[in-house]
Amino acid sequence: MTPSWLRKRRRTPGAPVVPGGEEAFLSAASVRVRAAGGGVGAGRDIANNAFGPGSQVFDQRQYHLHTDGESPPVAWPLRIGRVPALASAFQPRAALRERIDATMSAESPAALVLSGGGGVGKSQLAASYAAEAVREATDLVLWIPASDVHQVIAAYAHAAVLVDAPGTAGSRPDEDARAFLSWLATTSRSWFVVLDDVTDPAGMEPWWPPHRDGSVRTLATTRLHDARLTGAARRRVDVDVYTLQEARGYLAGRLRADGCDHLLDEAAYDLVQELGCLPLALGHAAAYLINQGTPCAVYLDRFRDSGRRLDQLLPPEGDTEGYGRRVAAGLLLSLHAAQRSEPRGLAEPALALVARLDPAGHPHAVWDVEPVLSFLTHFREGAYAKRRWWRRATPPVPVTAEEAHAALRTLHRYGLISSDPRDELRAVRCHALTGRAVRETVAEEYGISVSAAAANGLLAVWPESDDAFPEMGVVLRANTAALARRTGADLWHPVCLPLLDRAGRSLGGFHHAAESIAYHEWLIGRNERHLGVDHENTLAARDRLAFSYRDMNRFQDATSLMERNLAHVESRLGWEHPETLAAAAMLAASLRMGGQHEEAAPLEGRILAVIERLSGESHPGIRFARSAMLQCRALAGRPEDGVALGEELLAEYERSLGQDHHETVWTRTTLARNYASTGRSEEAVTMQQQVVAHHRRTDGPEHPETVAARAELASLYRKAGRTDEALLLQEEIVAIREGTFGHEHPFTLEARFAYAASLEQSGRVADAIALLADVLTAQEQALGPEHVQATLTRLLIHEFRLKAANALGQDLVDEIDAPAED
Numbered sequence: 001m002t003p004s005w006l007r008k009r010r011r012t013p014g015a016p017v018v019p020g021g022e023e024a025f026l027s028a029a030s031v032r033v034r035a036a037g038g039g040v041g042a043g044r045d046i047a048n049n050a051f052g053p054g055s056q057v058f059d060q061r062q063y064h065l066h067t068d069g070e071s072p073p074v075a076w077p078l079r080i081g082r083v084p085a086l087a088s089a090f091q092p093r094a095a096l097r098e099r100i101d102a103t104m105s106a107e108s109p110a111a112l113v114l115s116g117g118g119g120v121g122k123s124q125l126a127a128s129y130a131a132e133a134v135r136e137a138t139d140l141v142l143w144i145p146a147s148d149v150h151q152v153i154a155a156y157a158h159a160a161v162l163v164d165a166p167g168t169a170g171s172r173p174d175e176d177a178r179a180f181l182s183w184l185a186t187t188s189r190s191w192f193v194v195l196d197d198v199t200d201p202a203g204m205e206p207w208w209p210p211h212r213d214g215s216v217r218t219l220a221t222t223r224l225h226d227a228r229l230t231g232a233a234r235r236r237v238d239v240d241v242y243t244l245q246e247a248r249g250y251l252a253g254r255l256r257a258d259g260c261d262h263l264l265d266e267a268a269y270d271l272v273q274e275l276g277c278l279p280l281a282l283g284h285a286a287a288y289l290i291n292q293g294t295p296c297a298v299y300l301d302r303f304r305d306s307g308r309r310l311d312q313l314l315p316p317e318g319d320t321e322g323y324g325r326r327v328a329a330g331l332l333l334s335l336h337a338a339q340r341s342e343p344r345g346l347a348e349p350a351l352a353l354v355a356r357l358d359p360a361g362h363p364h365a366v367w368d369v370e371p372v373l374s375f376l377t378h379f380r381e382g383a384y385a386k387r388r389w390w391r392r393a394t395p396p397v398p399v400t401a402e403e404a405h406a407a408l409r410t411l412h413r414y415g416l417i418s419s420d421p422r423d424e425l426r427a428v429r430c431h432a433l434t435g436r437a438v439r440e441t442v443a444e445e446y447g448i449s450v451s452a453a454a455a456n457g458l459l460a461v462w463p464e465s466d467d468a469f470p471e472m473g474v475v476l477r478a479n480t481a482a483l484a485r486r487t488g489a490d491l492w493h494p495v496c497l498p499l500l501d502r503a504g505r506s507l508g509g510f511h512h513a514a515e516s517i518a519y520h521e522w523l524i525g526r527n528e529r530h531l532g533v534d535h536e537n538t539l540a541a542r543d544r545l546a547f548s549y550r551d552m553n554r555f556q557d558a559t560s561l562m563e564r565n566l567a568h569v570e571s572r573l574g575w576e577h578p579e580t581l582a583a584a585a586m587l588a589a590s591l592r593m594g595g596q597h598e599e600a601a602p603l604e605g606r607i608l609a610v611i612e613r614l615s616g617e618s619h620p621g622i623r624f625a626r627s628a629m630l631q632c633r634a635l636a637g638r639p640e641d642g643v644a645l646g647e648e649l650l651a652e653y654e655r656s657l658g659q660d661h662h663e664t665v666w667t668r669t670t671l672a673r674n675y676a677s678t679g680r681s682e683e684a685v686t687m688q689q690q691v692v693a694h695h696r697r698t699d700g701p702e703h704p705e706t707v708a709a710r711a712e713l714a715s716l717y718r719k720a721g722r723t724d725e726a727l728l729l730q731e732e733i734v735a736i737r738e739g740t741f742g743h744e745h746p747f748t749l750e751a752r753f754a755y756a757a758s759l760e761q762s763g764r765v766a767d768a769i770a771l772l773a774d775v776l777t778a779q780e781q782a783l784g785p786e787h788v789q790a791t792l793t794r795l796l797i798h799e800f801r802l803k804a805a806n807a808l809g810q811d812l813v814d815e816i817d818a819p820a821e822d
Contacts, residue, residue, distance in 0.1 A: 076139050078140045091250050100114070107235055109235035111234040112220070112236075114221045115224065115229070119279060143194045144196065149204055160179045160180035161176070165182070184212070195220040198224070201224065223334050225415065226413050244273070254290075260289065263289050266297070270300055275303075280331075285303075332438065335351065335414070335442070337414060341414075342406070346376055346404070348442055349375065349450070352446050353450050353453055356443075356450055357458075363427060366454075366461055368404070373401065376407070377396050380396060452496055456499070458480060462476055470745075481503075483499075484500070492526065497537055507520075507548070510787070511782075514552065517548045520545035559590055569583045575610065577621075581622060585632075586628060588629075592632050597636060623653075627649065633645060633674070643671065643680075650671055669691050684716045694709075702736055711733050711754060714729040730755040753775050773797065
């Protein structure tokens with residue numbers, strides 16, 4: 001038997017020749033066979049034959065029209081194409097409709113293009129407008145699935161016959177389609193055309209309906225964000241997911257319509273948020289709840305279970321609203337086309353990386369750094385394909401930052417992500433369900449490589465000073481948390497550990513105490529499980545947690561952690577090792593801060609004895625221990641000893657580390673405080689002025705380190721009795737911190753606290769108390785009522801009130817003792 005691919009096409013003798021010859025009909029977009037008025041149309045074989053009036057078939061080779069005499073008159077109004085039924089609990093989306101209507105009326109575009117990602121409800125909106133056109137008795141309502149331009153041409157050709165458009169010959173679909181467009185441009189009949197799911201802007205360019213009478217008669221939907229869709233006076237309106245209110249309204253309405261009100265519970269609000277308010281997902285989820293009789297709370301727990309896949313939680317049988325595809329497939333429908341677009345082969349690996357990060361967004365700068373570019377280079381389509389052993393592997397061409405950003409724009413254009421360079425911090429976003437669909441499908445082949453690239457990309461853009469860029473720290477920590485949730489144990493691979501450590505260090509400082517405690521308690525648990533209880537990263541996390549416990553007045557918890565770390569380091573390295581001394585010094589300072597002076601004294605004695613024996617050695621651990629002893633002197637109420645030790649340390653550090661080393665600068669500040677405590681106020685001010693000058697020179701006048709040094713100088717002015725100078729400087733600091741961090745930020749509250757102390761010293765006690773009361777309210781909200789800063793504010797308010805009461809009492813006594821006037 002001759003194989004089908006070798007057979008030659010034979011034409012039956014006497015058969016009619018298609019006008020234009022074989023080449024013409026083979027090049028046609030699609031061909032149609034239609035029988036009208038008793039005619040018979042023959043296609044390729046019996047499967048492609050049309051028999052009887054009104055029957056028709058589309059064929060890829062030929063287009064015949066057989067008519068029986070004159071065409072019957074057109075029966076107006078005409079409804080061509082299948083308009084999707086509106087969802088069972090269709091949401092009118094009033095705000096979005098208002099925006100669409102405003103664009104229609106204000107700009108009168110040639111066509112309105114509804115653009116948005118998969119499953120956001122574009123077709124439902126278009127269907128609602130088509131339904132309105134039907135209700136308004138529009139003469140022609142035409143709905144065309146427009147994912148393929150060939151479908152559009154064929155639909156136009158079909159409509160040309162039905163409306164009896166002049167020039168319809170029935171031989172070539174493209175000619176009949178043009179006849180239909182000409183009819184639209186000249187007819188007095190009203191018409192409304194919907195082009196649903198446009199995917200080829202270039203191919204569609206000659207096939208857009210004409211602009212008539214200044215009114216919008218064409219509506220298109222697309223996943224694309226492509227400039228070609230908005231040429232020729234067309235306008236785009238972006239369609240996003242439901243609002244929270246709309247999502248809840250849909251879920252409640254859908255369940256109530258099926259008599260399943262009992263499935264709605266307190267978890268419904270969290271469920272719609274977890275589904276990202278995506279109409280596609282809500283439709284499937286509602287059907288699942290109804291079919292399984294599952295309450296929202298139970299379903300939410302299942303949905304959050306990372307072991308369950310989307311196809312289990314949003315199964316195909318849940319497609320009761322006619323979306324026509326699985327959720328994961330629907331969300332990623334355009335990925336294949338994006339992968340074929342320039343820069344070729346980068347869309348998929350780029351999307352795999354985006355899907356690992358926070359859906360709310362990450363900085364564009366992540367796509368400029370080497371770890372991410374190396375990942376894209378390695379996984380560019382074809383670059384990592386297996387090669388035969390006898391073929392010499394050619395090194396892949398490195399992906400540039402320009403290409404990486406172009407890949408993001410491609411994903412944006414195909415509606416898979418949102419990429420907005422104007423948003424410096426959260427420029428690249430991805431819907432949570434799109435990200436989950438990616439992780440469950442295409443991302444699996446990238447293994448730990450994608451997590452390592454994401455981790456090191458975040459680390460590479462993390463600023464050196466978190467206080468200088470606080471909003472960036474918030475975004476990067478959110479992305480670290482998202483990466484940890486999606487990567488699991490793999491994030492504890494050695495190449496990823498630095499990111500977890502950096503996120504913890506970014507929470508240093510009293511203003512992050514509560515968040516730091518939550519993060520480090522979580523991190524220590526994971527570190528102990530994946531790395532071991534005595535791993536260096538576990539020890540470092542315990543130290544940071546102990547500092548945060550101190551900030552929250554949890555001194556006993558802090559002491560327990562430090563004792564545990566000290567016991568481990570001493571057993572491993574011995575008592576006289578510098579790291580052991582550093583751990584012991586941290587514990588001693590913590591004991592002093594907690595008022596446990598009797599426990600701290602013998603520990604300090606042991607530390608000082610070793611430091612004396614190791615004099616001359618310059619190890620960071622020893623320097624840290626000596627600096628901690630300087631702090632302990634002040635906490636023990638022995639500032640004179642602190643001055644002697646501080647002067648010794650400062651001279652040594654200036655000689656060995658240099659004038660501008662951060663340990664030298666820190667020692668100057670500590671020494672200045674001890675000078676002030678011993679009554680050497682002017683020396684304290686002079687010393688701190690040197691610190692301020694250093695930071696101005698190295699960091700700039702409004703850098704957080706400079707502002708903190710100036711705040712310390714203002715405090716020393718106040719202690720020296722230079723109250724007016726303190727007030728002037730503190731007013732500047734409050735203004736700077738309000739402008740940088742906001743009115744309620746802990747740094748701003750700290751500055752206002754210090755300003756209140758100077759107000760009281762200047763005699764404005766009532767103003768000071770009122771200001772402190774406002775500060776306390778804000779501190780309790782921002783830091784928590786147990787935070788050490790809130791505690792200090794309460795104590796100072798109490799102290800000022802006592803002073804005010806004593807002053808009032810003394811005034812009364814003086815008034816009573818005053819001699820009576822004659």
